[in-house]
Structure formats: structure tokens, C-alpha cells
Amino acid sequence: MKPNTEVKVGKLILKNPVVTASGTFGYGLEYSQFFDLSLLGAIVIKGLSINPKEGNPPPRIYETPCGMLNSIGLQNIGYSYFVKEKLPFLKRFDTKIIVNFFGENLREYIELAERLNDTDGVHALEMNVSCPNKNSHWRKMGLIPELLKEAVREVRKVTDKTLIIKLSPQVTDIAEMAKICEDEGADAISLINTVPAMVIDIKTRRSVIGNPVGGLSGPAIRPIALRMVWEASKVVQIPIIGIGGIITAEDALQFLIAGAKAVAVGTANFINPLSAMEVIKGIENFLITEGIKDINDLIGTVTD
Amino acid sequence: MKPNTEVKVGKLILKNPVVTASGTFGYGLEYSQFFDLSLLGAIVIKGLSINPKEGNPPPRIYETPCGMLNSIGLQNIGYSYFVKEKLPFLKRFDTKIIVNFFGENLREYIELAERLNDTDGVHALEMNVSCPNKNSHWRKMGLIPELLKEAVREVRKVTDKTLIIKLSPQVTDIAEMAKICEDEGADAISLINTVPAMVIDIKTRRSVIGNPVGGLSGPAIRPIALRMVWEASKVVQIPIIGIGGIITAEDALQFLIAGAKAVAVGTANFINPLSAMEVIKGIENFLITEGIKDINDLIGTVTD
């Protein structure tokens, strides 16, 4: 018998716990040539802002040992264009659409959350609190507990759709940040975003990417992400979406066992466009082999 | 002409900027069968405590993508045995001996620093502020600015040998932590210690090592370490020893260019016992090829 793989994240029911990580799956379209997107638990869209954003100057990516550095700079097409040009296509699939979003300041976060709340076809909001706007105090909302508290509170007020907070790993105590989200009414948290990192070209003595610092992703950071998910899951009740270097079903299962309710496949999509599919299949096989009838019986079963 | 590779770290003059990272080079002895230790800039000894320490239960290590997890638990032979059995051997080499040390509480830190200050043959002290004693408030001195401040201040009082503070990467703002060390009179800082991380065996649903969480090291974390060295070097004047995933001379040069005065070779020693040697040779070759007469002219020359 096929085991149950349905999980609940806030008000969303995902047919399986595998979603795509924001920024690594474009607007879905790009991957629809490889497989049926309806098979996914959910699609998380590339970070959206109210207005289109050009992003950072190239070069934007660089390969590191078992990882990659990126400084895309949150390039995106903006809310209106997204709703007009991308959403209709996405609605054709039987999966959940989660929109990752950000603003230049708290006001923009609130405004965009309001609009997304009223947008048909958007099932949930993932709030990226590692917004890299250097001129804004609010840029630090992912790093400073007080700012995070206020930001989540304000955004929570304007949406009753499932609100997920995507946290930055650049903190001492990820559990504290997770707890703040829970206390302020967030429905779930996503862990982790990329880790700030740098590579220097020793010939030019400059960063190998357009910005000095980029975000590290891929298998290299997986053990760090897993530790954070485990730490957070011990203090919050709300679901956690585990993210970071997940390539195979085994990787994903580690996160589920550590306490994640769902997982997002990120950099792996670049290496193999079918990664998310293979993770879904592999999880199912594992459940069958281990005789686990419901994936929810596996989640958080790690013993210290 | 052979370029100058001498660098100054506090009161120490290192013949070249390459040292070994604490815990990855044992007590030196183990590697003396492979090369002449006198060739090293310095040897940093495995973390020492006043009394011998048994360390954590096995298994203690696990390989991760381009990195490794360890939970050695600071096993060491203790101060007295070190002085009696290891130091005489180390004195035979024409290199600097830096003792990495820690205590169960601040009092022990101070006491051991006092003793090391009076110990002939110990040239400098590296204070490990990521001490994993779970029962002590002081355990967090690497994470909480106020604790770090007091700890560095107190230890500084009891030694006039070169005092290096080895910082934890598990903070939001590494530059702030570095600045505290400088303000409290530390001579140098070492960046970074391992990154807390975790791997789960999906069959047993337990951590693959004896402790749930271990420390991640190796090339996987190099871009993270480099970013931190760069950030810290922008706010402090005292020398930084760059550590994290350095395998080749090119890796080491990235750290020097980012602002590190010296570098430590860690996990690389396990892969190739001659790593430190090859890094020294490679740096020299680079200086020659690039026509740089003094390594100090290279340090910190990155352009944003």
C-alpha cells in the first residue's frame, strides 16, 4: 500500500513534503519541460518585490567545494508582471503556490503581503527576512530579534493565508528566532537561507562575484542547516521547512527525522532538474521499506 | 631573491605565515615523521585544559560533503603531562609554540593562562572561547559579547605573552566580537573555529557521531571563514589568523589577501600530512611569480 505522504503546513495541505526552494526553481515554467509540476508538494517562487528589481552586477555565481556562491541580488519581475504573466500558467498545476517575497523596508513588506493575500492562486506567503538592502535598518530583521518580532507581527496582521518566515542562518541562536516567529503568529518557518560567504580571485585580488559577499548553498552547508532545523524543532510547535543542500531522498529524510515537516530542494535542481522528483520517489520508497504507513510518524523521531 | 615571508603576530615573529590549526596537528610529534617541524611558522597545540580530559564517546568523526564533522570533546592530556612529556620534544624545533587552551569556567581559563605564561617554551596562548561545557554559563563566552569582554579582560591581566582569541563562527556579527577582543587587549584573533553541525543516520534515527551536534571543518566552510576574516579585518588592527578549509596555497592566499596576517592549516593535515609544507612552498612561489618582495605587501590588499 502506498504510504501517506500528506503533511500540513499552516493551512496548506501538501500532497508530499517536497517543495522547491525559492530562487532555484524560477517561476516553475522553466522546469515544466522536465516533469509534471503537479507532482510537487508545492512550488516556492523566486523572491518577489512590489516593483521589478534588476539584481546585482555579474558575475553572479561561483562554484565552491560542494557548494556554490550566488549574488543574484533578488532580481525579479515584480508583483504585477508575476500575476499577469506567470500565475495563470502556474494555476494549471495541481500543486500549491508559495510566493517568497521581500521589500526594501517594512512598509513594502506589509504592502506586498496585503496584495498577495488578495491574489487568487497564491496559496501561501514565504517572507524572506534576509533582505539585502544595505541602506535600510530593516535589512537586519533576520538578524536582530526585536526587528524580527515587529516585522512578523505587522505582516501577520495583513494576511490570513499561511505565513512562512524564511530565516537567516547568520544568528547565534536559531531557536530563539524561530520562537519569535511562532509567538508572533507565523504559521511555519523555513530554515535555512544561504550562508554569507566569500571567495577571492588571488590574481585580481577581488571577489569572484560582482558583490564582495554572496550566499553559500549546496551540500556543503547541509550539516549546518540540519543542526539548525533540529535546534529550532525542539522549541517550536509550528512546522519547519528544512532547506540546505538536499540532493537525495536520504538528505531529505535526515531533515524530516530531525523535525522538519517539509523540505525544499534548492541547488540540487541545477545539478539535475529531476532532483525534486527523485527525492519524492526516494522518500516513498524509504517509507515502504521501513514499513512506515504515514510520513507524519517519521517526522521528528530523532533520538539524542 | 627569496621574498620575505616573515609576519608579526603580537609579540611573535613567524618565519612564515603558515601555522597548524589546533586539534588537527596533535602535539606536533605525530607529524614530525613526515617533515621538519622547524619549517612551520608556528605549531598550535591541541586544546589544553588544566586537568586531562577524556573527551566525548565514539564515534567522533564523520565525513560530510567536502568537510568533516567532529565531536572530539576536547580530549587532552592536561597541562602537567603536556609540559613534562610533550614540550621538551617541541623545544627542539626552531618554530613558535602556541598553546590552544580552555577551561570549564572562567577561573580555570585564568589559572591555566597564568601557568602557561610562566611556562618556558610556550611562546603564545590561543584562548578557545568555544568551550563546549554544557553546564556552564561561561560556555557562551564565544557567543555573547558581554561574556567575551569580561573573559578576555581577565585573561589578559595574567599574561604578557602573545594572547590570541579563537572565535566561534556562530555569531551574527563577527566584526563586533573581534573588536571586543582588540579593545580588551588581545594581541590577535583566530578565525574560525568549526561550525556547529549535524548529520543523522536515517536507519537508526540518531546522530552519526556520539554527540548530537559536532563541529564542521574542511573546504566546505572555507567561503564562510573567508567572509568572516574579511569582515573582521575591516574593523580591527590586530592580526587575524585565518582558518577554515585551507588545503592549498591558493586557499591560504585568499585569506591573506582578505586581511589575515597568518593562516592555519587544519583538516588538510589529515588528507595529506605535507599540506602545511605545500602551502608554505606555494605561497613563496606565488610571491615570486607576482613579483611581491614582502608578504606584508600582499596582506589585506583585496579591493571591494
Added chain:
Amino acid sequence: MNKINKLKIIKNQALTDEIHLLSLKVSDPLEAKPGQFFLLKMNERYDPLLGRPLSIFDLEGDKISFLFRVKGKGTKILSKLSLGEEIQITGPFGRWYPFPQGEFAVIAGGIGIASVFYLIKKFPERAYLFYGARNLSEILFYEELKNLCKEVFISTECGRGEYKGVVTETFREKGLKLNLPIYACGPMIMIKELRKILEENQSNLQCFVAVEERMACGLGACLGCVIETTEGFKRVCTEGPVFKIDELKL
């Protein structure tokens, strides 16, 4: 429809110290157009992590070939793979060279030949090829090219071959006056030089160039491979790699 294929290596030959010809056996029928590329993943482990973009060099029957220069870790590993080993290729990706209507001029600098060979082959006896390299030993497939092209002009920096100097100089002298649409691939400095020549001569010849940028996904999703154009950032993998030369900000 882009596909992921695991293909067997049937040839992996060093043509020079640095340049290798890799041929794979195609199982399912594969279609790709000149100027398009594939992502090649060297091994199953995570170092190197990403696929490496290589232009389709040739595709005939059940054999697809890539011509590559060993540059860093990825291509080094690629150059050492043995016959019979399998390798994952994803693609084809990107915009191809717009098909030439009649005769056309091609400018290839060094390994740039990898991108235009298939174009020349698809439209035999219509190309005037300007092909340059550092020295004669890096001029590859001379006989084939001679047969496929209307004419071949070889330039080398060391001065052996027909013309001494960079390939764009030879083109300035012999190529401009042909008045044909131009297809070019080579190092950035060659592209810049070519644009200067076109501008100086107030030429309004159509000129298509294939450019390179580091890539992750290859299919337009990561936004990692953008270059600056007159219309803002464009993705080399999907809006390129073939661009009109006057679109580029050089």
C-alpha cells in the same frame, strides 16, 4: 524538449595538450542546433558540483561530440574519463545561431571553433571562415573545414599559417568586404575588437556572437548567468548564448 541523458563515452581524445574531443553515444534521438549547448556533469559526487556548459561541436547519427579546452577542475576530470564510462548531459539549451540565408562569414578564435563548427557543417560550402589561434598546432580540423567552407583564412599570433596576427585583423582586411552576415565565437577581447572594426567601418552587417558566462541551471531559472546588454541584464543560457553584437555592453 530538453532532456537529461546518461551517455556512454565512445571517444575522449587529446588533440593538443589542452584541447580534447569527447564523443558520446546517443541512445534516444537527440536534436540540437548550432550554437546551443549542453550541461555536462563529470561525476556523481559533489565536487565539482555543477554541470559545465559545452557547445555542441558535432552531432551526426548516434554520436554527439564536444570540443573543449582543459581549463579548471571540471574539464580536467572530463579529459580523464575513460571509454565506456557514462556521463550525464542535460540540454540542449539556449538560442542557436539564426540560420544563414546564403553565404556567411564565420570568425572563430581559439576554442571558439567548438561553437561554430556545427554551423559550418550544417550549411556546407557557404561559409568564409576566419580562424585564429595562438599557434598553428591549435588550428584544429583544418582539412574538414577546408572541405566544408567556401574559403578558410588561418591567422596565428606566432605568424605561421597564412596570416600573422589576431583573427580580427585578417577579417578586417579580407572579410569585411565580403559583405556577409557574421557569426563569431571567441574570447571577449576578440568580440570587442570585432565590434570596434564594425563600428569604425560603419558597417551594418548582421553580426551574431556567442558569449560565455558562468552557469548553474542552464535553463533560465537561477538568474546566475546574466550579462549586461543594452536592454539590461540578459541570461546567457536562455536569451543567449548567441546575441547580436550591438546588443552587448562590452
Added chain:
Amino acid sequence: MNKINKLKIIKNQALTDEIHLLSLKVSDPLEAKPGQFFLLKMNERYDPLLGRPLSIFDLEGDKISFLFRVKGKGTKILSKLSLGEEIQITGPFGRWYPFPQGEFAVIAGGIGIASVFYLIKKFPERAYLFYGARNLSEILFYEELKNLCKEVFISTECGRGEYKGVVTETFREKGLKLNLPIYACGPMIMIKELRKILEENQSNLQCFVAVEERMACGLGACLGCVIETTEGFKRVCTEGPVFKIDELKL
């Protein structure tokens, strides 16, 4: 003096689906004793990162051999390396089997044979070998062993071969009464079983066992490979891999 050697592969043969015999050509003279091991680094990249410990299986003239079971990523890569490729081996490391004075008993479970073969070979016609495996096809080098040993007792779990059941059972029946010092290598469960048998029989026979633990440095520096003994943690790489069985906390 331990050394780092880059050696050419002269043989890499699958003996069963899972077990491979790897032989390398020794350039500089190499000395190693039975029970010692080397760290083998599969490639120059960082995934896999660490060397893998393998016991010296055989060393003769200018050829050193390892016998290994494909277990995970490292050994899988190892099993696929081609003839002529070079591989870095560091060592020899660790304490060897104390040399037997006269005759001796050997117990090998599965791939444990890799650790004791060289011991048997060094002291020919003195060993009584108890060798067990899941099934007959995993009993390797039977003819050689037959020639090298005084006697060979083969046990398989499936029941083919001479004895049915686990190797320790055969030893209990046929081995104890030989009253010889014991050298054993095999899975932990076999070691535990062996100790139980010795205890139950109040035997005070000398018994040396080689054990495994994950390793990083192989030379005593990282403290990563410790196991629990009656005298606290000991490093398998330097205080082992050969221990007296009653030292171990099982």
C-alpha cells in the same frame, strides 16, 4: 618512517560483486607488517575528502595489494579506478599483529580476511584458519590459503562449505582445543561472540583482534578514532587496530 606515496594501479579486479582486489606498483621500497593499514585517497578533489583505511592484504616485491568491500562512496570510486591511474597511499600506520612464536589460530569473518592474509603468508604452514562468510562465493583465495595454512576450516551461513553456521561456532568446536594464540578479524558481532566463547571456557589463550573505527588522520593526531577500552579511550590508528581482546569494552 611513514610515507606518502603516489602509486600506479596495476590491478583492480572484482572478485565478487562487492569485493575487489587492488594492486599497486611500489616504487620506493615499502615495508609494512601484518595488521597495519594505509590511508588511500581516491582522487584529488574534496568529495570524498578523507583517506580510507585499508589493511595491507599482501606485499611482495614491488606490488602491494588491498582487498576491500565496496561499502560507500569511497570504496565505490576506488573500485572504478582504471589501470595506470595513480592513487595516494599514506602509511603504514598502526600496531601490527604480535608475531606468533609457533603455530597459531586465525579467525576471519568475511572481509576480515583482508587483515590476516598477510600474517598467514608471512608465517607459512603455521596457521589454523577458521574462515567464515555468508556464502561460499565470498570465501576468497581458498587455494592459496589451503597451501599456506596447516589447516583451513570453512564455515558459511548458508551451509555450503565444510561447516554450517557462523565461524565462531566452528572455532568453538574445533579451535579452542588447539590451545594456540588467536588472531581474529571480522565484524564486531564476531568479536563479541569470540569473547563470549573464551569467557565461557575460562580460556586464558592470548587473543589479538583487529578492530575498525572511522578515521581522519590515521596517525594519532585527531583523536577521532577512539574506542572504549578497559583503560579508557584508545586510538584505533595508533594504539590499534590490533588489540588484546580483553582490553576491549564490547
